[in-house]
Amino acid sequence: MKTPIYFDYSATTPVDPRVAEKMCSCLTADGTFGNPASRSHQFGWEADAAVEQARKDVAALVNADPREIVWTSGATESDNLAIKGVAHFYQKKGKHIITCKTEHKAVLDSCRQLEREGFEVTYMDPEPSGLIDLDKLKAQFRDDTILVSIMHVNNEIGVIQDIRAIGELTREHKIIFHVDAAQSAGKAPIDLQDMKVDLMSFSAHKIYGPKGIGALYVRRKPRIRLEAQMHGGGHERGMRSGTLATHQIVGMGEAFRLAGEEMAADNERIRMLRDRLLDGLKDIEEVYINGDMEHRVPHNLNISFNFVEGESLIMALKDLAVSSGSACTSSSLEPSYVLRALGRNDELAHSSLRFSMGRFTTEEEIDFAIEKIRANIDKLRDLSPLWEMFKDGIDLNSIEWAAH
Amino acid sequence: MAYSDKVIDHYENPRNVGNMDKDDSNVGTGMVGAPACGDVMRLQIKVNDEGVIEDAKFKTYGCGSAIASSSLLTEWVKGKSLEEAAQIKNSEIAEELELPPVKIHCSVLAEDAIKAAIDNYKGKKS
Numbered sequence: 001m002k003t004p005i006y007f008d009y010s011a012t013t014p015v016d017p018r019v020a021e022k023m024c025s026c027l028t029a030d031g032t033f034g035n036p037a038s039r040s041h042q043f044g045w046e047a048d049a050a051v052e053q054a055r056k057d058v059a060a061l062v063n064a065d066p067r068e069i070v071w072t073s074g075a076t077e078s079d080n081l082a083i084k085g086v087a088h089f090y091q092k093k094g095k096h097i098i099t100c101k102t103e104h105k106a107v108l109d110s111c112r113q114l115e116r117e118g119f120e121v122t123y124m125d126p127e128p129s130g131l132i133d134l135d136k137l138k139a140q141f142r143d144d145t146i147l148v149s150i151m152h153v154n155n156e157i158g159v160i161q162d163i164r165a166i167g168e169l170t171r172e173h174k175i176i177f178h179v180d181a182a183q184s185a186g187k188a189p190i191d192l193q194d195m196k197v198d199l200m201s202f203s204a205h206k207i208y209g210p211k212g213i214g215a216l217y218v219r220r221k222p223r224i225r226l227e228a229q230m231h232g233g234g235h236e237r238g239m240r241s242g243t244l245a246t247h248q249i250v251g252m253g254e255a256f257r258l259a260g261e262e263m264a265a266d267n268e269r270i271r272m273l274r275d276r277l278l279d280g281l282k283d284i285e286e287v288y289i290n291g292d293m294e295h296r297v298p299h300n301l302n303i304s305f306n307f308v309e310g311e312s313l314i315m316a317l318k319d320l321a322v323s324s325g326s327a328c329t330s331s332s333l334e335p336s337y338v339l340r341a342l343g344r345n346d347e348l349a350h351s352s353l354r355f356s357m358g359r360f361t362t363e364e365e366i367d368f369a370i371e372k373i374r375a376n377i378d379k380l381r382d383l384s385p386l387w388e389m390f391k392d393g394i395d396l397n398s399i400e401w402a403a404h
Numbered sequence: 405m406a407y408s409d410k411v412i413d414h415y416e417n418p419r420n421v422g423n424m425d426k427d428d429s430n431v432g433t434g435m436v437g438a439p440a441c442g443d444v445m446r447l448q449i450k451v452n453d454e455g456v457i458e459d460a461k462f463k464t465y466g467c468g469s470a471i472a473s474s475s476l477l478t479e480w481v482k483g484k485s486l487e488e489a490a491q492i493k494n495s496e497i498a499e500e501l502e503l504p505p506v507k508i509h510c511s512v513l514a515e516d517a518i519k520a521a522i523d524n525y526k527g528k529k530s
Contacts, residue, residue, distance in 0.1 A: 308465070309443070385446040386444055386465045388463060401440065
């Protein structure tokens with residue numbers, strides 16, 4: 001077993017060797033290196049064929065028409081194109097947008113930008129489980145609402161929103177529905193013939209494809225229009241210009257094709273590993289699971305260890321590559337905005353760890369992790385004045401803390 | 405975030421962890437920070453009749469830099485007079501531990517903690 005052990009599959013995944021092999025065949029002079037937009041020779045035709053096969057593979061995983069897939073540089077660009085593209089195209093119809101406080105920053109920051117341009121955005125609170133209450137969502141609908149953007153699977157807590165039900169509501173009210181599916185494609189079933197989703201963002205690197213490539217699904221029936229954000233040669237039917245990156249696209253196509261074949265078996269195995277990890281930790285005192293456990297992808301466990309600060313725990317767990325879910329490890333010292341939106345108090349938001357498992361996680365690695373976590377929780381609680389006070393029966397809320 | 409070797413050393417082998425009887429008239433207790441901010445430091449000093457800090461103990465809830473700052477502080481204050489201990493500056497702690505700018509507040513908290521402990525002790529004696 002090699003350390004550190006990778007438990008951050010929600011951040012990114014390694015490229016599957018089968019995907020890497022396909023990508024390599026699109027780079028060098030003896031491979032499919034042509035420009036897919038070159039219509040005048042065989043090099044271009046071959047590259048175009050490879051790109052179109054990948055488009056079919058991506059569309060097949062989510063049961064869409066290949067003509068509904070637009071290549072982008074990743075889910076962040078897809079979110080930007082969907083939200084700003086719809087807002088700019090349909091602004092004469094209305095200028096109100098609804099989203100949720102637990103969305104990815106690519107959605108939230110696109111909405112903030114639109115607010116600066118004069119749009120009005122409603123940021124909904126999720127339930128304490130992390131899920132959206134449909135009645136509360138419906139209550140936010142207005143005559144000038146043009147777009148609802150709700151993610152399928154949350155990146156920090158892994159909960160699955162009922163996008164099928166939300167799609168029924170938005171379609172009935174003729175509101176466009178965008179879904180960020182960066183964390184769900186290949187992990188939760190998606191059927192776009194059945195779900196009334198109008199726009200859906202995808203990423204390759206979350207499911208064993210390369211970084212730097214993604215796609216946006218744009219529904220044809222009923223037709224959804226977008227104002228392009230990137231102008232140029234009119235690629236991707238004018239919605240996103242720029243020479244197509246054949247090797248990246250082929251990698252994404254292969255990753256999505258493999259996901260379609262292996263999702264069921266992968267999910268079953270990963271669920272077993274996740275439950276093994278949870279079983280190994282759940283009897284520790286003052287442990288809280290963040291987010292609904294039932295409506296959740298199998299590869300995510302987000303857990304708070306009360307009275308232990310997340311960053312110091314991550315430092316102790318140097319053999320495990322995990323993230324705190326809180327932004328403490330980045331330059332900001334704010335606790336996770338996702339956990340705050342669930343109504344978790346600051347202490348628990350400061351004490352969270354996100355474990356995300358994947359295709360290459362093993363049982364041995366899980367058992368090693370359990371042992372390390374248990375030992376270090378004990379060690380850090382021995383150091384924690386809050387733990388000592390808790391053990392002495394002191395209510396921490398009764399103390400007047402000096403916020404700094 | 406990359407930590408300096410000194411932070412890692414104090415974090416992995418914290419000095420003087422523990423507690424003293426806060427009701428003892430020779431013990432001063434300073435607790436600073438807030439759980440909501442992700443840092444709480446408790447520093448205790450035991451002062452002899454000559455006004456010299458004989459012993460120091462700490463417990464800290466917080467990141468590695470906060471734990472290291474308080475651990476280092478307990479080493480520094482032992483054997484110092486109250487006046488000398490009150491002179492310890494957060495910048496000295498930050499320099500010794502090579503704290504990055506985003507972690508300077510940990511050293512500020514440590515300075516606050518020793519001042520609070522001294523005030524607590526003096527309050528008992530007055």
